[in-house]
């Protein structure tokens with residue numbers, strides 16, 4: 001019952017096309033992250049699922065039922081927002097119990113049932129000892145938990161979350177990621193979670209739907225999105241620093257295929273049929289190794305910048321007139337202006353069409 005399916009959904013504001021024929025499914029009990037840059041249309045998608053925004057075209061199904069024209073109150077879901085949306089002068093208890101006392105729910109829950117649910121929800125988010133506290137006397141992280149508890153108290157089968165961790169500091173975000181994952185498992189609810197942070201999506205979601213300009217780019221498990229990105233947009237939205245992508249010309253010689261880029265030539269493990277073509281080569285910074293001069297199949301580069309990251313470092317190098325980013329173990333001997341040698345780990349090579357930017361399958 002609690003799977004959610006968007007079928008050819010279109011959203012326009014005046015003449016502006018915001019969502020373009022979006023077809024996507026979140027399975028029952030799945031944790032689906034919608035990942036995309038600012039303005040991609042993520043919040044709009046969530047609002048159309050909630051019924052807060054009408055669709056311009058297409059349909060929204062909950063299970064087998066068409067909910068396209070169903071009012072928000074009649075959809076079995078709750079929402080958690082980035083900005084908490086709490087009543088500051090009310091206590092934690094009053095805020096959490098609010099959805100059970102709305103005019104529409106009046107009389108539906110006994111006082112003891114409300115108390116039981118508030119206790120359960122508060123316990124789930126670790127706030128059961130702060131029920132009497134006014135929410136304007138709480139930290140940002142605690143307010144976010146109240147907002148979460150207020151969504152949990154309704155016990156809906158679907159919970160929609162819009163960047164709920166955006167305002168938390170880095171440490172709390174990591175902690176809350178773990179808690180949200182646990183809550184998802186405990187509740188068995190279907191969760192759709194909007195974020196522009198790929199780490200959040202990768203850490204929590206069963207599957208990730210990558211969107212850009214109102215269009216679905218790819219939907220898949222975190223592993224599929226990371227290791228088999230369908231196009232260059234998906235390839236560069238996950239991973240930090242982003243994947244290096246450059247165009248190389250391929251030519252066969254002595255039964256092997258060589259790529260040339262910025263005046264350097266290197267062997268690429270591709271079939272001879274690629275000879276004479278140009279491809280976009282994608283390689284993540286952690287799949288480039290710094291090797292000694294004269295190593296097999298290496299490229300020379302000049303160090304432009306070194307960013308130490310504890311045990312690791314990010315080295316930006318120049319190959320001809322272009323930049324490549326390398327993430328490697330910390331090596332203090334590397335200095336600016338120095339010539340280094342790079343070797344690509346071809347097990348993690350990505351190939352894209354130079355025109356369509358779509359992944360090429362060998």
Ligand SMILES: Nc1ncnc2c1ncn2[C@@H]1O[C@H](COP(=O)(O)OP(=O)(O)OP(=O)(O)O)[C@@H](O)[C@H]1O
Nearest residue numbers: 013016018036037038039040041042043044045196
């Ligand atoms: N009520 C509205 N009227 C007109 N345009 C709108 C309205 N709401 C959103 N938009 C536009 O729709 C596009 C998508 O907005 P949306 O908020 O869905 O993006 P988003 O991916 O959630 O972005 P962010 O990560 O910045 O929140 C934007 O260009 C935005 O300006």
